[in-house]
Amino acid sequence: MAEPTITLNVTRYRPEKDRAPTTQTYVVPYRQDWVVLDALNHIKDQMDGTLSYRWSCRMGVCGSCGMMVNGTPKLTCAAFLRDYYPQEIRVEPLVNFPIIRDLVIDMTDFMEKLKSVKPWIIRKEEKPVSEGEYLQTPAELEAFHQFTQCINCMLCYAACPVYGLEPKFLGPAAIALGYRYNMDSRDQGKDQREIIGNHDGIWDCTFVGECSVVCPKHVDPAAAIQRSKVDVTKNWFQSILLPWGQR
Amino acid sequence: MRDFDSLDLHAKDTIFGADFLADQDAVEAFVQEAPGELIQLEHWGCPWSRDPDGRVSVRSFGGMSVDRTLFAADKTGFHLLHSLFQTSLKYESIVRYDECFLTSLLVDDGKVRGVTSINLYTGKVEVIAGKSVILCTGGGGRIFPFTTNAAINTGDGMAAAYRAGVPLKDMEFVQYHPTGLPGTGILITEASRGEGGWLKNKDGYRYLQDYGLGPPTDTPTHRKMELGPRDILSRCHMQEFAKGRTFDGPYGHYVHLDLRHLGEEVIDKKLPFVRELASKYVGIDPVYEPIPVRPVVHYMMGGVSTDINAKTNLEGLFAAGETACVSLNGANRLGSNSLTELLVFGNRAGRSAATYASTASPPAAAKIEALATDEQRRLDRQFLKKDGGKEKIATIRQEMQKTMEEGAGIYRDEQSMQKTCNTLRALRERFKNIIIEDRDSTFNTEVMNALELDYMLDVAETVANSALRRKESRGSHTRTDFPKRDDANFLKHTLAYRTPDGPRIEYLPVTITRWQPEERKY
Amino acid sequence: MSAVGPDPAKLYHQKIPATWWLTNRSYFLFMLRELSSVFIALFLVVYLCQLYQLSKAPDAYNAFTQKLNSPGWIFFHLVALLFALYHSFTWFQSSAVVLPLRIGERLISRPIVTALHVGAWAVVSVIVLILFLALKS
Numbered sequence: 001m002a003e004p005t006i007t008l009n010v011t012r013y014r015p016e017k018d019r020a021p022t023t024q025t026y027v028v029p030y031r032q033d034w035v036v037l038d039a040l041n042h043i044k045d046q047m048d049g050t051l052s053y054r055w056s057c058r059m060g061v062c063g064s065c066g067m068m069v070n071g072t073p074k075l076t077c078a079a080f081l082r083d084y085y086p087q088e089i090r091v092e093p094l095v096n097f098p099i100i101r102d103l104v105i106d107m108t109d110f111m112e113k114l115k116s117v118k119p120w121i122i123r124k125e126e127k128p129v130s131e132g133e134y135l136q137t138p139a140e141l142e143a144f145h146q147f148t149q150c151i152n153c154m155l156c157y158a159a160c161p162v163y164g165l166e167p168k169f170l171g172p173a174a175i176a177l178g179y180r181y182n183m184d185s186r187d188q189g190k191d192q193r194e195i196i197g198n199h200d201g202i203w204d205c206t207f208v209g210e211c212s213v214v215c216p217k218h219v220d221p222a223a224a225i226q227r228s229k230v231d232v233t234k235n236w237f238q239s240i241l242l243p244w245g246q247r
Numbered sequence: 248m249r250d251f252d253s254l255d256l257h258a259k260d261t262i263f264g265a266d267f268l269a270d271q272d273a274v275e276a277f278v279q280e281a282p283g284e285l286i287q288l289e290h291w292g293c294p295w296s297r298d299p300d301g302r303v304s305v306r307s308f309g310g311m312s313v314d315r316t317l318f319a320a321d322k323t324g325f326h327l328l329h330s331l332f333q334t335s336l337k338y339e340s341i342v343r344y345d346e347c348f349l350t351s352l353l354v355d356d357g358k359v360r361g362v363t364s365i366n367l368y369t370g371k372v373e374v375i376a377g378k379s380v381i382l383c384t385g386g387g388g389r390i391f392p393f394t395t396n397a398a399i400n401t402g403d404g405m406a407a408a409y410r411a412g413v414p415l416k417d418m419e420f421v422q423y424h425p426t427g428l429p430g431t432g433i434l435i436t437e438a439s440r441g442e443g444g445w446l447k448n449k450d451g452y453r454y455l456q457d458y459g460l461g462p463p464t465d466t467p468t469h470r471k472m473e474l475g476p477r478d479i480l481s482r483c484h485m486q487e488f489a490k491g492r493t494f495d496g497p498y499g500h501y502v503h504l505d506l507r508h509l510g511e512e513v514i515d516k517k518l519p520f521v522r523e524l525a526s527k528y529v530g531i532d533p534v535y536e537p538i539p540v541r542p543v544v545h546y547m548m549g550g551v552s553t554d555i556n557a558k559t560n561l562e563g564l565f566a567a568g569e570t571a572c573v574s575l576n577g578a579n580r581l582g583s584n585s586l587t588e589l590l591v592f593g594n595r596a597g598r599s600a601a602t603y604a605s606t607a608s609p610p611a612a613a614k615i616e617a618l619a620t621d622e623q624r625r626l627d628r629q630f631l632k633k634d635g636g637k638e639k640i641a642t643i644r645q646e647m648q649k650t651m652e653e654g655a656g657i658y659r660d661e662q663s664m665q666k667t668c669n670t671l672r673a674l675r676e677r678f679k680n681i682i683i684e685d686r687d688s689t690f691n692t693e694v695m696n697a698l699e700l701d702y703m704l705d706v707a708e709t710v711a712n713s714a715l716r717r718k719e720s721r722g723s724h725t726r727t728d729f730p731k732r733d734d735a736n737f738l739k740h741t742l743a744y745r746t747p748d749g750p751r752i753e754y755l756p757v758t759i760t761r762w763q764p765e766e767r768k769y
Numbered sequence: 770m771s772a773v774g775p776d777p778a779k780l781y782h783q784k785i786p787a788t789w790w791l792t793n794r795s796y797f798l799f800m801l802r803e804l805s806s807v808f809i810a811l812f813l814v815v816y817l818c819q820l821y822q823l824s825k826a827p828d829a830y831n832a833f834t835q836k837l838n839s840p841g842w843i844f845f846h847l848v849a850l851l852f853a854l855y856h857s858f859t860w861f862q863s864s865a866v867v868l869p870l871r872i873g874e875r876l877i878s879r880p881i882v883t884a885l886h887v888g889a890w891a892v893v894s895v896i897v898l899i900l901f902l903a904l905k906s
Contacts, residue, residue: 015689015779033430033528045641049684049693057397059433059524061325071792078527098780100368101690108774111345115770119333121292133289135301141294148294148326161796164785177333184292207863208799226867336770345771368775689779 004030006081007088008039010051013099021099023090024048030085036076037065040091040103053103060216063153067103068092073158073214094158110154113170117178117196122189140185147180147224149217156211156221162204169204170195172211172221179224182231190235197232205229249305252313254278259762261584264310264476265548265577266722266732267764268417268740268757273555273573275760277584277591284590285317293330294319307441310476310581310769312469317583321438321520324586344375348695349403350626352380352411352564353610353618359411359563360610363622367695370688372626374619378607379563379600382408383593386547386569389699390707392648394544395427395434401699402706404570408551409705413559414742416572416755418549418706419714419724422580423657425480427543428528429498435521435540437582439506440473442517446480447503447537448492454502458483460769470769478579478723479769481542485657496539503537510534542657546585548576548723549713552742552755557596563603567596574740577757578722629701630694636682640693643681644700647674647707655711660728664715671708672749678704709743712750717741734764802859805852812849861886 005027013021026047028039037055044051055065058077065076070090081089097105127134156172163169178196181187195201205225212222248254257278262269285303289295295303296318308316319326335341347364350372354360361376387402388394409415425446426435440446443466448454453472456463460475460483467474484502487493493500506514506521511534514522518533525531525538551566553559553573559566568589575588647670654667678701685693719733720726738757743750790796815837822833836842865882 013781014687015776015781016687021781044693044696045639049640049682050687052685052690052692056399058431060527061322062397093783095783096785098775098782100775100780101687104690106775106780108771111771115336118337120337121290121334127290129283129286129290133286133295133303136297137301138297138299140301141297145294145320148329150329151325161785161789164789181292184294186290186292206799206803208796209866210793210795210799213795220866223866223869226863230867343771344773347773366773368773689775 004085006030006039006085008036008043009088009090010040010043010103011092011099012051012102013093014050015101021093030081032082034081036067036069036074036079036081036089036091039081039089040076051103052101061151063151066094066153066155066158068095068158073155075153075155075216078216094154096158096160096164097154105154107154109167110152110157110171110173113174114152114177116170117174117181118189118193119177119181121181121184121187122192123186124188134186136185143185144180144183147176147183147219150176150180150219150221151217153216155214155216159210159214161208161210162206166200166204168200170201172205172215172225173219175202175205175228176219176221176224179228182228196228197236202228202232248282248315249313252315256312257281257315260311260470261575261581262577262762263767264579264581264584265574266579266767267734267738267759267762268420268574268577268721270555270574270577270758271760271762272758273575276555276595277575277588280591280594281587284594285587288327288330288590291330291334293326295326296320306438307467307469307474308582309437309440309474309480310470311474311583314469316441318438321436321518323583327586327589347373347375348698349384349407350698351622352407352561353615353622354411354561355610355614355618357562358607358610359561360615360618362407363619365626365694365698367690367692370631370691370694372619372623374615376610376615378604378609379565381557381596381600382551382564382566382570383568383589383596384570386550387703387706388544388547390647390703390710391421391544391651392645393427393432393541393652395424395432396544401703402547403699403702404566405550405709406702406705408559408561408564408566409709409743409745411561411564412745413561413564414552414744414753415706415709415713415750416549416552416740416742417574417578417713418547418709418743419655419717419741420548420576420578420722421544421655421710422477422546422548422723423481423542424477424545425484425542426504426538426540427545428524429496429501429539429541431528432543433524433528434543434545435504435524435538436518437477439504439518439521441467442506442513443467443509444473445505445508446473446484446540447505448487449494449502450492451503452492454487454492455480455483458486475769476579476581477545478725481657481723482725484542494539499541501539501541504533504540505537506533507535507537546580547710548572548574548578548580549710549741552740553592555595556599557592558599563607565596565600565603567592571596572740574757578724630683630697633681633683636680638677638680638682640681640697640700643674643678644703647671647700647704650674651707651711655707655714657723657725659714659724659726661715661726664711667711668708668715668749671704671711675704675708705745709750712752713741713743716752732767738764801852802856805856805859808849808852809856812846812853815845857890858883858887861890 008026009023011021012024026043028042056062060078067076069079093099093103093105100106157163163171178193182190202225209222212220258274261274298304303317305314306316307314346367350363359380366373382404384404385400388396389401453463455472460472488500525533531538550570550572553566553571557565557567650667650670654663685691718729719737720730721732740755742753790800822830861883865879870877
């Protein structure tokens with residue numbers, strides 16, 4: 001009996017020769033416990049060494065292997081062939097990002113946006129390390145913990161039509177990261193993260209909600225954004241009605 | 248650090264766990280600075296799990312006498328990484344060269360002058376000049392076929408230092424983590440045992456009690472049973488396998504890690520990632536079924552030889568973390584010491600490197616140019632413009648991994664180690680004949696894979712040869728032909744120096760301060 | 770930040786097709802939700818006209834309401850009502866996302882929060898209906 005196989009249709013783009021991306025078809029062995037990444041590695045190792053893509057941990061924690069699988073942004077290390085077999089699988093680079101080569105996209109904009117929300121603890125006064133930790137109750141930790149789970153895989157940006165249509169939009173992961181620090185009881189820098197409340201921050205979001213649907217770590221950036229909207233609005237009213245409260 | 252703990256106790260646990268091969272001055276410095284570094288990370292936002300009173304929590308971990316391991320749910324490394332990375336974004340003076348692949352260290356007049364790298368975006372070889380260079384490229388687990396390690400852990404920094412004349416220390420000591428998923432090698436954290444998980448053989452028996460780690464208790468007891476050190480637990484697994492008491496599956500032998508008695512609430516609170524990984528990758532929900540696990544390569548105790556200030560014997564070159572071997576971990580590392588090591592020795596390396604750079608003279612531009620041109624020529628010849636060839640990169644890589652598993656696995660003997668050393672030499676030759684299909688300059692990952700394999704072959708050779716020369720069993724290096732520890736002859740570190748015909752092995756005494764070697768019994 | 774990056778000249782910029790919202794069910798439902806505002810706005814315009822007519826003589830108002838009795842306008846109002854209901858329902862779903870409600874330590878699941886909103890809405894609607902009927906008689 002012949003070994004079962006599955007067909008992958010993979011985007012190729014070699015800037016030195018190609019004007020635009022094309023599709024290349026590969027027929028790979030089908031294994032019940034293989035993920036799309038295993039198939040790509042098989043292609044690269046055994047069939048076509050010229051296929052380029054990013055990957056690393058293969059356990060869903062490094063965020064490197066995000067690609068479109070049959071039109072949905074997925075981590076290829078978590079997309080099992082058995083969920084598609086015997087249908088063909090389309091593997092394409094994440095949408096809404098420029099393509100560098102084959103399945104590799106340009107992350108520059110994403111990295112800049114992450115940095116722009118000042119994702120670090122900002123304090124009015126720092127405590128020396130010798131004085132020990134800042135106290136934080138389990139409840140306070142719970143308030144922001146889910147938003148620390150982001151692996152920077154950018155699937156949410158690929159899922160967000162607003163980001164696709166308006167590249168200036170800060171985007172789900174960046175806002176969720178800003179929210180994570182705003183909600184951390186040890187942080188005192190909310191007023192320095194005004195970029196979140198700006199025009200291209202939360203207000204570009206129309207709550208399509210697809211970012212939270214595709215997030216492999218259940219960070220729920222859509223919730224972070226909507227809650228930020230409430231928060232920012234509340235602060236705005238407070239600053240208007242109770243200006244002295246700012247001190 | 249809690250009241251029931253002490254620096255000496257942490258030091259003793261570490262030295263004992265290292266089977267007395269750790270340099271005790273390094274351990275003493277380490278335990279002293281560890282608490283401060285962990286708090287520093289807390290100040291930098293690390294979401295440590297907390298006690299009700301708001302203090303950072305501690306838990307039990309393998310080989311530790313008391314609860315002292317801080318944790319951030321079951322993803323401590325992940326959270327340390329992100330906290331550190333995000334904090335680094337604050338400082339404009341920190342400039343990253345993302346996706347530039349190290350190809351060599353630039354050395355002139357006995358001093359390091361920077362590095363050469365391939366900028367993956369453009370495919371060009373570039374010089375990054377620097378008065379100090381710190382190597383922190385992680386371990387090299389990918390020289391083995393089953394490993395918890397990511398694709399990028401190919402020993403690049405270790406090999407680069409080795410090629411620049413720096414010895415690699417204690418390379419034979421490779422840690423097998425007792426609980427990885429069969430097939431993928433995905434790590435099931437030691438925390439699952441810290442929280443009370445049990446290891447059972449195919450008869451449902453907690454077999455560790457047969458190997459001097461008993462008596463079995465319902466809740467975890469420090470240093471006993473499932474909280475024993477990793478090397479011992481991995482050996483117990485192999486012995487169960489030899490007795491025919493392990494399960495057999497499509498990826499070979501495995502045992503069960505049973506978490507059912509912990510209950511859904513504890514699992515969701517303390518081990519949520521474990522539940523996710525088991526469900527996704529082996530279709531097991533640990534709340535209802537035990538997880539199949541087996542030992543997989545996880546960590547290299549050995550690495551670039553440094554002193555306790557992260558300095559190597561090459562002026563201007565420093566190393567820290569898994570890449571380095573101070574030696575803090577000796578012949579076997581205790582869980583949670585590695586992440587802490589990164590913080591303590593990362594800090595020390597940074598300070599040493601900065602101090603050195605502030606007094607060093609900048610490298611001469613012309614000299615750098617010349618070195619860079621040589622490197623470009625080498626890379627063109629061997630990789631970028633390489634024609635012909637008949638060996639697939641993957642073939643050589645897989646054969647290397649296979650021979651490492653056979654000769655340098657958990658149980659070793661003279662014959663199989665010698666065979667592995669010979670095979671690796673042959674693979675080195677065959678590597679000259681690899682096929683590079685991808686001729687494009689933009690994001691050429693095939694060239695990158697070839698460079699990684701090149702590094703891995705060097706690292707693998709140091710592991711196998713160092714192992715062959717150590718005629719004793721100590722820590723994670725276990726030989727069936729020399730089953731006992733031999734302090735008289737081998738209470739010393741192995742140093743592997745590069746020669747064109749393979750590693751030259753020398754030795755360095757272990758620094759003993761206050762803890763005299765004794766029998767390592769748990 | 771990173772000192773290196775890809776050559777912008779070699780990047781391929783992917784275009785979003787105008788039919789992006791037809792590529793999956795979530796996007797389509799999102800567009801319907803957005804479209805519902807248009808229908809609500811149109812309804813509001815008709816309603817304001819109605820009020821305006823009311824401010825004039827009774828004849829004008831009656832003439833106006835007669836026009837609204839036509840099948841075309843009834844159909845429009847039916848469609849607008851369905852969209853308004855959908856709009857409100859999705860609003861309650863959004864509220865569940867924004868307000869994490871707790872009973873003690875436990876988080877109330879979002880479908881339940883939405884159901885509570887819908888329930889409250891139903892109760893208020895019934896009360897309004899009763900008042901309306903009472904005032905009418």
